[in-house]
Amino acid sequence: MRLYPLFADLNGLPVLVVGGGSVAERKVAALLEAGAVVRVGAPRLLPALADQAADGRIAHLDGAFEPSWLDDVWLVIAATDNRDLNAEVAACATGRRILCNVVDDPALSRFQVPAVVDRAPLTIGISTGGAAPMFARRVRETLESHLDPAIGPLVALAQRHRKAIVDAFPDLAARRRFYDGLYDGPVLDLLRHARHFEAEAALLEALDRDAPPVPGSVVLVGAGPGDPGLLTLAGLRELNRADVILHDQLVGPEVLAMTRRDAERIDVGKRGGGRHTPQSEINELLLQHARAGRYVVRLKGGDPLVFGRGGEEMLYLRRHGVACTVVPGVTAAVACAAYAGIPLTHREHAQSVRLLTAHCKDSLDTLDWAALAGERQTLAVYMGLAQLAHLTGQLLAHGRAADTPFALIENGTLPQQRVLRGELHALPALASAHRIAAPALLVIGPVATMADELRWFGEMVDAASRCADADLAFCPSFQRKLEPSASLAT
Known part of the structure; x- marks a missing residue:
């Protein structure tokens, strides 16, 4: 059955509802x-309906259904639990x-x-023609999550100035x-920010x-660590508004597939050992496209402001007169640890979390190793694969216990996730023996052991299975009789 879609103006018109439940x-x-x-119309009303009748907000037709109840009404809803009665109302x-x-x-x-x-307005x-109303509810939930809440105020604003718009654009x-410009340009964005x-x-x-033409702008959007389901609703809205998207290499095809189809996509990824786009070039591309009047999304893995150079890009754009805003993303430490079954904090094990980057040895040498070697804290290390030996050595040399648990999460939140x-x-x-590759997040601290029991996603690497291939000084089964400095020398 195909239905004719219709929105009815019932303002001031009499409507009948049969049933009081x-x-x-x-x-x-x-x-x-x-x-x-x-x-x-009903012999009995629920208390809320009875109160409305007593207040004059509705009229109560007391008793069994009579055809005269239909006099002058424009619409009828039969809402009783008696199908025969409902059929009589419908026939009349x-x-x-x-x-x-x-x-x-139906x-x-x-x-x-x-x-x-x-x-509103x-x-x-959404209707399934009565075939499966529950599916209509699920579609409504999907639309509720994706439809910008600011669209209502935008429609109201356009309604208020409709005559002026028609006069200006016959x-x-x-x-x-x-109207497209109102939706895609700064007006909707200002309403979104309650301005x-x-x-x-x-x-x-x-x-x-x-x-003069409206200038372009840039929004930094966090794509999360890989699972497209972790992209925020605000981030998804921005991807569907973008004229140009400058994205990291680690932003997967599943996320890019959710972008506006006619948007220009530019890969400006940075990855160790691969193609590298200098930050200065990225800054210039953002500025160039914004000054051309485009709406630019800078799409970054994780969160733009957590080891993502988002702050540098914002400063550069602001100092060149370009508006720039941020949609935060789920950062890798939070998401990867969660997908590995690791709580970053725990009352019995860790009362604080430190987020570190180990991108290069120079950055590591600026850290307070004595503080990092302290107990009852969790270290979450980004981009640390190339510096694992240096990182491990510094922590051991500054007093961190040699048996401190770690979890190394490769391809966190993705189907190929592995946890060592x-x-x-x-x-x-162990990382070398099991050929752990980037992207990988390192979690150090007692909470890492909880992955053994709480993991729910991806594969757990059997560390002992390749222990024979590794240096004995680094094997869990090795009977450590050396001081940390001697072990490091090994």
């Missing part, structure tokens, strides 16, 4: 919100050419009440481009066809 109560609430004059309504909905009975209904996404109705194609007066000023300025567990003294050799 909880279903009728929900239908009455929606009708009152639409401005209908509601009559409820059809005989009078009045549209009738029988709740949960065969008796002449119209369906859709699942609704409310972004924008309303979206040509329909030009008017359509103007309503500035949004209205931007609309009025755009009505002046002699006004062991003790700190064995870290470099």
Whole structure:
């Protein structure tokens, strides 16, 4: 059955609801919100409906259904639990050419009440023709999560200035481009940030066809560590607005597939041993596209402001007069640890977390190793594979226990995730023996042992399986009789 989609203006019109139970109560609430004059026919009413009748918000038709209840009404909803009675109401309504909905009975209904996404004055109705209303509910949930909450205020703003818009753009194609500009440009963005007066000023300025073109802008978006499901809703909205997307090499194809189809994509990835885009070149590309009036998304793995050079890019753009905002992402330490079953903090093991980058030896040499070697804390180390020996040696030399647990998480949150567990003294050799490759996050501290019991995603590497291939001084089974400095020399 194909339905004709229709939005009805019921303001001030009499509508009949037959039934006084909880279903009728929900239908009455929606009708009152639409401005209908509601009559409820039933021998008994739930207390909430009885209160509404007593207050005069609805009219109560007391007793069993009578065809006269249909006099002058424009719409009928049968909401009783008696199918025979519902069928009688529907037949009487059809005989009078009045549209009738029988709740949960599409065969008796002449119209369906859709699942609704409310972004007033924008309303979206979803219907399965009564075939599977629960699926309509799931579609509504999806739309609720993806539809920008600011779209309602944008529609209201456009409505308020509709006459001025029509007068300024009598040509329909030009008017359509103007509305597209409101949606894709700064007006919606200002409403999104609750800057309503500035949004209205931007609309009025755009009505002046002699006004200078609106400058472009940049938003830094965190894509998360790999699993596309960890991209935030705000991030997804920005990807669907972007004219240009400058993305890291580690942003996977599944995330890029969610971007606006006609957006220009530029890979500006940086990866050890591979192609490298200098930061200065990235800065210039962002500036160039923004100054050309484009909406630019700088898409970064993890979070833009956690070892992502997002702060450098923001400063560069701001100092060159380009607007720049941020959509945070789920950083790798949080996500990868969670997917490995590791709580970064735990009352019995760690009261603090330190996020470190071990991208190069120079950066490691600036760290306070004595503080990092302290107990009852978790170290989460980004980009540390190439410096594992140096990192391990410094921690051992500054007093961190050789049997401190570690977890090395390769390709965290992705289907090919692997977790290598062991003790700190064995870290470099085990990582080499098991050929752990970037991207990998290192977690050091007692909480790492919890992966043994709590892991729920990906594979756990059997560290002992290749222990024979590794230097004995780094094997968990090695009977350590050396001081940390001697062990490091080995």
